[in-house]
Amino acid sequence: MIQISESKSIFELLKVFPNEQACIDYLEIIRWEGNPISPFDAESKVYKCVNNRYKCKNTGKYFNVKVGTIFEDTKIPLQKWFLVLYIYSSNKKGISSHQLAKDLSVTQKTAWFMLHRLRYAFSHPAYKTELGIEVELDETFMGDEKRVSMII
Numbered sequence: 001m002i003q004i005s006e007s008k009s010i011f012e013l014l015k016v017f018p019n020e021q022a023c024i025d026y027l028e029i030i031r032w033e034g035n036p037i038s039p040f041d042a043e044s045k046v047y048k049c050v051n052n053r054y055k056c057k058n059t060g061k062y063f064n065v066k067v068g069t070i071f072e073d074t075k076i077p078l079q080k081w082f083l084v085l086y087i088y089s090s091n092k093k094g095i096s097s098h099q100l101a102k103d104l105s106v107t108q109k110t111a112w113f114m115l116h117r118l119r120y121a122f123s124h125p126a127y128k129t130e131l132g133i134e135v136e137l138d139e140t141f142m143g144d145e146k147r148v149s150m151i152i
Contacts, residue, residue: 013104027071039059074117083104085118097111
């Protein structure tokens with residue numbers, strides 16, 4: 001299984017995730033490892049329904065793989081979200097919402113929204129998990145305005 005971060009180019013990323021269903025399947029694997037868990041009751045049995053929806057037996061509520069993620073309550077296709085994740089994480093100096101809007105064929109307001117959701121996720125403790133693997137950094141700046149150290 002390929003990770004978004006393992007893609008070496010946007011072209012390769014689009015080959016791995018050619019449509020919305022491929023993105024949904026990937027997200028289900030990394031979130032649930034093939035065993036859907038209800039966001040409303042983790043102990044409940046879950047029924048698979050049509051159109052990539054699931055139903056929690058105990059609460060009777062419907063959900064999909066996006067519930068409880070930064071992708072929840074957006075009409076933006078996961079393929080565009082995956083592209084934004086790739087572009088955002090591969091640009092050293094970031095990307096403006098204007099440029100992202102041009103790259104994705106969305107409005108500037110949509111691009112701004114997506115970037116803010118990503119920034120929120122990268123800074124919010126609920127979305128942070130330990131990698132459990134060794135990470136190699138080419139160049140990174142750590143610290144604040146008063147004290148900045150560079151690791152190479």
